[in-house]
Amino acid sequence: MIKKILFSVISFFIVLSLCACSVSYNKQKDKNDDVGSVNGFNITQDEIDYFTKRLRSNVISKYVNDYGIEYSDDFWNRDVSGTTPEIYLFDSAFDECVRAKIQLIKCKEYGIYDDIDYSALKAKAEQFNKDNEGKKTVGITSIDMDVFYTYYVETGALALKNKLIENNVIKDESEYEQYIDLLVKSADIIKK
Numbered sequence: 001m002i003k004k005i006l007f008s009v010i011s012f013f014i015v016l017s018l019c020a021c022s023v024s025y026n027k028q029k030d031k032n033d034d035v036g037s038v039n040g041f042n043i044t045q046d047e048i049d050y051f052t053k054r055l056r057s058n059v060i061s062k063y064v065n066d067y068g069i070e071y072s073d074d075f076w077n078r079d080v081s082g083t084t085p086e087i088y089l090f091d092s093a094f095d096e097c098v099r100a101k102i103q104l105i106k107c108k109e110y111g112i113y114d115d116i117d118y119s120a121l122k123a124k125a126e127q128f129n130k131d132n133e134g135k136k137t138v139g140i141t142s143i144d145m146d147v148f149y150t151y152y153v154e155t156g157a158l159a160l161k162n163k164l165i166e167n168n169v170i171k172d173e174s175e176y177e178q179y180i181d182l183l184v185k186s187a188d189i190i191k192k
Contacts, residue, residue, distance in 0.1 A: 035048055035094070035191070036098075036190050036191040036192050037188075038101045038102060038187050038189050038190075039102070039187050040188070041101055041105055042117075043094070043097055043101060044118055044119060047097050047118045048097055049093075050118075050146060050149055051094075051096045051097050053146065054093075054096070055089060055092050063075070063080060063088075067080050067081070076089075094191060098184060098187065099180065099184055102180060102184055102187060103157050103180060104116035104153065104156060106183070107157075107159065107160050110163045110164075110167075112160060112163065113152075113156055121145075121148070121149065121152060122145050128143050129143055160176075
């Protein structure tokens with residue numbers, strides 16, 4: 001009798017462990033899944049996660065200040081004016097991602113960058129980290145992807161501003177944001 005119970009308990013935990021591993025594997029796999037595209041360039045869940053991390057505290061502040069709701073366990077799933085903070089966060093992250101992607105597409109068109117694919121950039125950063133692991137050298141020996149991506153987008157935007165001015169697309173830096181706004185409005189955006 002005790003052996004039967006023990007066998008049942010062990011079997012239960014084995015099945016539970018396998019399910020947990022499966023869920024963990026699926027979540028990792030989902031990071032590279034496309035959640036949309038802009039002008040034919042894919043947007044992955046990994047990219048959305050980057051912007052989600054950046055916008056999370058702003059969304060919390062918005063819902064606490066604008067709607068007076070307390071941050072609690074059910075905060076992200078709470079219905080507020082027909083939506084939830086979680087949906088609002090995803091939509092905001094998607095919009096920011098589209099804006100960054102548009103700038104990167106233009107960087108590619110103007111020859112500033114060859115590669116604008118997030119997963120390729122992440123792979124390069126991971127390879128750099130692997131190649132420099134344990135090295136004792138002067139300079140950078142590891143790259144944080146979030147910091148690298150921020151640097152990549154912002155440096156590209158600065159170079160793009162200069163190219164647009166040089167090519168008389170905009171007359172000065174003050175017109176840059178309007179130009180990007182127009183590109184976003186006219187973009188072919190697909191949200192899956």
